[in-house]
Amino acid sequence: MAASSLGFEAQASGVFLNANGDVLTARHAVTGCASLYVVKDARVVTASLRAVSDETDVAVLATALKPVLSAVFSRTELPSDRSVAVFAEAYSRLLRMPDRARVLSNAMTVAMTSPNEGRDLQLLSGVKPGASGSPVLGVGGLLLGIVVERVAGAPGTAEAVLLQSGNPAKAAGATSVRAVSSSVIKRFLRAHGIDFSESDAAQISMQQSPAARAFTLGVGVICG
Template sequence: MNGTGFFVDAHGHLLTANHAADGCSALYVVKEGRTFAAEIVAQSPAHDIAILKIGTTQGLPAVFARSGHPTSDTLVFTAGYQTLPAVLARGGSLFNAVVRGGGEPDGEIELVSDATHGASGAPVLNANGLVIGIVTTRLDGQHVIATDADAAKALLAANHIAFEQDDRPQLSPLQDRAARAETISTGVTCFKRR
């Protein structure tokens, strides 16, 4: 199974979808053609998110939006690793999305997006390059569900893992969104015994 994750600190901690990491006999993080054995630090099955750890962060850690929930019709983007060859070839795919409805009371964000199954665990970034959610479920070919960033921040805090949050843009209007998403994202590969 392939998924996506993103680094949250300089100590090798990353977030991904819980279903992309749960029950693995071997779990790896792949970044820029390099493979790292990973371990699960904490899980939240209720929000379908998990914290993984490798030896050291590869790339830059993400910055969470400090405040505010996305509103309907907000443009967002994410990068995912849908296939193992894409992970090994250092190539994630950028997916544009639009928030459908507002921030739901249950901590979910519905997005209109063609993100694929391998995007599970990918960060959902706002126009400023700040993380506002994590892709967890693909409903159909045009809709995905993301867990909002508050659930991820709560899981990190409960496990004493420091993370950065800010409202200042991490991405200027002239910067490439794909490059920002690619810098913080990584492939997650799970092998399960049959």
């Protein structure tokens, strides 16, 4: 899964939070690393841990990159009583997706029987290892959460498989994916004074591709 022409491989993914180049990713993908790098297109830069959550699987990296766009969080929670089409994919796979400008969705949220405020998102998705930290985007391009793990069976009933590269055979048959919700992430960012944007206004039209937006917002994350 080469992440750039320089031969670097991204084990995980991330998403730009703001114009400062801060990157949101999964905590498990960046803890215990001797060095950290972020890859965007053909550029690879060093990164450092800016904030790590003690309560959930999220972290923020500081980088010197200046993004073209940064993510906009959904201000309103997803409806929990019905499934909603979303897009989520690893940055390394987005690099090789020839039709990403035409992809409107590739996953669905799982309907819940109780309100979803402050809870994780459950998705039915085909994401592969390397997707940890990748953005979950709604049809309007708003950030709904980030992918953190793939589950071998029904949500909450089976052993989870972390979505870092390294064990693709074990993760290949799973279809249920857990994502940290936007409400949880926003509380974490506010607690650490990290800038982000939120809105209920769509960031792309119904005819535009969330996959293309995910590629613009996304980066590859390398644990050295």
